Amino acid sequence: MRIPSHKNRCISNSVASRQHVSAEELRGRLEQLVGGVMTIRRSVLEPATVLSARNRADQQRFLSSVAFIADTSVELAYNFC
Numbered sequence: 001m002r003i004p005s006h007k008n009r010c011i012s013n014s015v016a017s018r019q020h021v022s023a024e025e026l027r028g029r030l031e032q033l034v035g036g037v038m039t040i041r042r043s044v045l046e047p048a049t050v051l052s053a054r055n056r057a058d059q060q061r062f063l064s065s066v067a068f069i070a071d072t073s074v075e076l077a078y079n080f081c
Contacts, residue, residue, distance in 0.1 A: 019056055020054075020055065020056060020059070021052060023049040024048075026052055026063075027044055027045050027048035030044040030048055030063075030081060031044055033063070033074075033077060034066070034070060035074075038078075042078065044081050
Protein backbone atom coordinates (compact mmCIF):
# COMPACT_ATOMS: atom_id res chain seq x y z
CA MET A 1 0.00 0.00 0.00
CA ARG A 2 1.36 3.38 -0.99
CA ILE A 3 1.17 6.22 1.51
CA PRO A 4 0.66 9.64 -0.13
CA SER A 5 3.41 12.17 0.36
CA HIS A 6 2.27 15.76 0.41
CA LYS A 7 5.56 17.44 1.16
CA ASN A 8 6.27 20.23 -1.30
CA ARG A 9 2.82 19.75 -2.80
CA CYS A 10 0.79 22.02 -0.54
CA ILE A 11 0.43 25.68 -1.37
CA SER A 12 3.44 27.65 -0.12
CA ASN A 13 3.22 29.98 2.88
CA SER A 14 3.93 33.06 0.77
CA VAL A 15 1.10 32.18 -1.59
CA ALA A 16 -1.24 31.14 1.23
CA SER A 17 -0.85 34.48 3.00
CA ARG A 18 -2.68 36.36 0.21
CA GLN A 19 -6.43 36.38 -0.31
CA HIS A 20 -6.32 35.18 -3.93
CA VAL A 21 -3.61 33.59 -6.00
CA SER A 22 -3.24 34.69 -9.61
CA ALA A 23 -4.23 32.41 -12.47
CA GLU A 24 -0.62 32.35 -13.64
CA GLU A 25 0.68 31.17 -10.26
CA LEU A 26 -2.08 28.57 -10.02
CA ARG A 27 -1.31 27.36 -13.55
CA GLY A 28 2.33 26.91 -12.61
CA ARG A 29 1.44 25.02 -9.45
CA LEU A 30 -1.01 22.76 -11.29
CA GLU A 31 1.58 22.10 -13.99
CA GLN A 32 4.05 21.03 -11.30
CA LEU A 33 1.51 18.59 -9.92
CA VAL A 34 0.42 17.05 -13.24
CA GLY A 35 3.48 17.78 -15.37
CA GLY A 36 4.10 14.10 -16.00
CA VAL A 37 1.11 13.92 -18.34
CA MET A 38 1.20 17.39 -19.86
CA THR A 39 1.51 17.58 -23.64
CA ILE A 40 1.32 20.34 -26.21
CA ARG A 41 -2.45 19.79 -26.43
CA ARG A 42 -3.12 19.69 -22.70
CA SER A 43 -3.41 22.76 -20.55
CA VAL A 44 -4.39 23.65 -17.01
CA LEU A 45 -4.91 27.32 -17.89
CA GLU A 46 -8.72 27.13 -17.85
CA PRO A 47 -9.01 25.47 -14.42
CA ALA A 48 -6.36 27.86 -13.08
CA THR A 49 -8.33 30.85 -14.36
CA VAL A 50 -11.56 29.59 -12.80
CA LEU A 51 -9.77 28.76 -9.55
CA SER A 52 -8.17 32.22 -9.37
CA ALA A 53 -11.64 33.74 -8.78
CA ARG A 54 -12.18 31.56 -5.70
CA ASN A 55 -11.05 32.43 -2.19
CA ARG A 56 -7.70 31.29 -0.84
CA ALA A 57 -9.17 28.45 1.24
CA ASP A 58 -10.90 26.99 -1.84
CA GLN A 59 -7.71 27.34 -3.86
CA GLN A 60 -5.66 25.60 -1.19
CA ARG A 61 -8.22 22.81 -0.82
CA PHE A 62 -8.27 22.24 -4.59
CA LEU A 63 -4.46 22.16 -4.86
CA SER A 64 -4.25 19.77 -1.91
CA SER A 65 -6.85 17.52 -3.55
CA VAL A 66 -4.93 17.50 -6.84
CA ALA A 67 -1.72 16.65 -4.96
CA PHE A 68 -3.46 13.83 -3.11
CA ILE A 69 -4.89 12.38 -6.33
CA ALA A 70 -1.54 12.78 -8.13
CA ASP A 71 0.09 10.54 -5.52
CA THR A 72 -2.11 7.75 -6.89
CA SER A 73 -2.41 8.73 -10.55
CA VAL A 74 -1.10 11.85 -12.30
CA GLU A 75 -3.44 11.16 -15.23
CA LEU A 76 -6.41 11.07 -12.87
CA ALA A 77 -5.23 14.29 -11.18
CA TYR A 78 -5.07 16.02 -14.59
CA ASN A 79 -8.59 14.86 -15.39
CA PHE A 80 -9.75 16.09 -11.97
CA CYS A 81 -8.60 19.58 -12.92
